[in-house]
Amino acid sequence: MRLFFSFFLLVACLSAAPVDWIWSARYVITMDPQRRVIEHGAVAIRGDKIVAAGPQADIDGAYQAKQRLDRPDALIAPGLINTHTHAPMVLLRGIADDLRLQEWLEKYIFPAEARNVTPDFVRWGTRLACLEMLMSGTTTFTDMYYFEDVIAETAKECGIRGVLGDTIIGFPSPDAKTPADALRFTTKFLERFRHDPLITPAVALHAIYTNTDDTLQKARAIANRYSAPLLIHLSETKRENDDMMTKRGKTPTAALDGLGVFNGRTLAAHAVWVDDADLTILRDRHVGIAHCPSSNMKLASGAAPVTRMLALDLAVGLGTDGPAGSNNDLNLFEEMDLASKLQKLVTSDPQTLPAQQSLEMATIRGARALGMEKEIGSIEPAKRADLITVRLDRPHAVPLYDVYSQMVYALKGSDVRDVMVNGRVVLRDAHALTIDAQHVIAKAEEFGRKVRQSLMTGPQPR
């Protein structure tokens, strides 16, 4: 009898396909087209790809794993996607809060950046940001800052996925004297990272009001030459719109469309002050939107018409923005929670933007906003293995009636326990495997002292 049983075991093992990992949990939230939530589910991973997701018994029967991670008290979800941030600004976190945007920029941010932003600052700032993002479940971030090549190198070292572009802006910046320098830098950057498995190089225009028409159009042409996404801030404040109406008699959206800037992959951050005609343009040009509820609320910019955007099926993702003064952290769990609550508040409708839709924005719809929905954003066969586990055994996580509600309204970034990016485990039991957390935190304190000193005694900013 025992021999008979062993024979069956042997056959089962021989017929089971080899995989590198099986991850199992109490629930698997797939965000696939059917929006399957699998109770007692598992995911099989080979190399950098997801092979299958299904009931744990089926996955265990069909696959033989080299390693496994079983989390019966957790859920597995797709890694979260941050569609807008300026990651190294974590080193300026909370430098000056509760101010008007202009005063905040001119008195604090511009002088602090002019005196402190070097490749070294950017490298340590990115390490800190990556640590914070991975520990709160973000597996892809979209970034616009300076020395973006250093950010790309650091993101690769930390094992996080990045859609990254060096800021093109019409005044001298820490890494480019002129927009022409920034465009040259961008072309080199696109050449260097275009085939990278983790980095999607992008073209990052700061905004319409900080660039000339010529720069805007050249940037679009470069993006299209490399099929790269173009990132831009759009209609963040009412003032931006009022100024543009005075200057051109058009909204920023209509003006950019008239210049051909939307003719290709585009991701616009904020889109707070957009009217129905603007929304039609954004839909027709397939422009992705990075909605940043914390930033828009903290800077009193306004509330983006996300409910109307979703009714038009725009690709709206979530972004943290910041993090210096407009947020001040990189936690997408908070953005999901606030995105839903902000739309309910401004539409006076508690049924608008339900939890599942917020999670969609942080995953598959965010992937669509980046033009990467075939690669990331859901747990489906052949997609990149970007996964997180989230604990369900803390006081604020029980009891559980609806996984989407729990994920968006109750769970925290600090409940994230494990993270896999591109098939590599980068966070295990809430410990980063690719980043020396203690060293990074000590360095951040050191940079904080330097920045404070520079604001008291440093030379006048340019």
Ligand SMILES: [Zn+2]
């Ligand atoms: Zn921004």
